[in-house]
Amino acid sequence: MALVGIIMGSTSDWETMRHASETLDALGIAHETRVVSAHRTPQRLYDYATGAADRGLRVIIAGAGGAAHLPGMAASMTHLPVLGVPVESKALKGMDSLLSIVQMPGGIPVGTLAIGKAGAINAGLLAASILALSDDGLSARLQDWRARQTDSVATHPQ
Numbered sequence: 001m002a003l004v005g006i007i008m009g010s011t012s013d014w015e016t017m018r019h020a021s022e023t024l025d026a027l028g029i030a031h032e033t034r035v036v037s038a039h040r041t042p043q044r045l046y047d048y049a050t051g052a053a054d055r056g057l058r059v060i061i062a063g064a065g066g067a068a069h070l071p072g073m074a075a076s077m078t079h080l081p082v083l084g085v086p087v088e089s090k091a092l093k094g095m096d097s098l099l100s101i102v103q104m105p106g107g108i109p110v111g112t113l114a115i116g117k118a119g120a121i122n123a124g125l126l127a128a129s130i131l132a133l134s135d136d137g138l139s140a141r142l143q144d145w146r147a148r149q150t151d152s153v154a155t156h157p158q
Contacts, residue, residue, distance in 0.1 A: 001056045004031040004127045007048065007074065008087070009064040011035055016087045017063040019117050023124030027141050029131065032057075038069040045070070049077035059127040062110075063120065065089040068100035071110045083126055084110040085119040 004024055008017045017033070024031045036045045052060060060078065062071035063085035071084030086097035094115035102112040111126065113119035125142075132139040 002032040003058045005057045005060045006033045007036040009037045019120035020124040038073045049074045061123045065097045068097040083123040084112045086115045088116045
């Protein structure tokens, strides 16, 4: 059963959001991926967000570019934590996406990550950290992942 839902506004967002999926795969976290547009498929968004908890999801990662309404709209329809990933846009290099996601009104939080690949990876890691609060096995896998990351950093520049 999927614990994390990864949603994105269009198939072109997969190039960024696949990094969240790959991070969750590396940590052994069951997840699902869907294209759910706030603008083009509003009923799909409503059904997805309002039914997420009943289907067993514990965290939603939502990636969107441009107007980037998807994370905020999803957050307004569920009590689950929603992590927003701004997808880099052609017009403004993702700054429009970032500002649209991060500027949610008080009372509708969206945890907002960095623009692009780094944000998607960190969304996967943050979702893992949230789930690890109640899963000792996942906590150990996450700690191991971080230790391997630390060990991979060179001590000297040459």
